[in-house]
Amino acid sequence: MKAILRNPPGPWTVIFTALTWVLVYLLTRRLLENGQLLQGWRIVVALAPMVPFTFFLAFMLAGIRSMDELQRRIQLEALAIAFPLAILLFMLLGLLELAIPLSPQDWSYRHTWSYLPLFYFIGLAIASRRYQ
């Protein structure tokens, strides 16, 4: 892992790792939703996306460390937009859960986590546009 952090990857490596992580996630979901696995194996399978995600995180960190100062600022501003939006989402879902019955088929963690990368990309677009 230290070697990854020392040698920054190209953007395609980060994208490829992210796609691998998403693919493993989708396969895991399919297995858990449709498969007839024993309870112990269900836990092992549920944790499987951690492996590609760890590589994705390391590549992402190495990529950010290799960026210049403006690019790092853009990343910071993107997260400064995405993080409060994530707080807002979970706060509102928590309150709505008290107000009305929310279907776990639509609003469980397995659905809502995907909003977080969306918030990051919204933040990234806003921050990048500022310095165009």
Next chain:
Amino acid sequence: MKNHLRGLRAERGWSQADLAEKLDVSRQTVNAIETEKYDPSLPLAFKIAELFQMKIEEIFVPNHRQSPD
């Protein structure tokens, strides 16, 4: 902060990409500095001054101060 980076670069016939390469930054960073949307850090400002063999204050001018030219 105002700066004379675009003019200095043009005098030398460098593209933004050329300057970015010499400074080891992205072209977006050079463009943002030239368009005065981003003020570089002190180390980067020193690097720019060193590249153009000028003093920092000859390239970068605070908004409250009148540019010499």
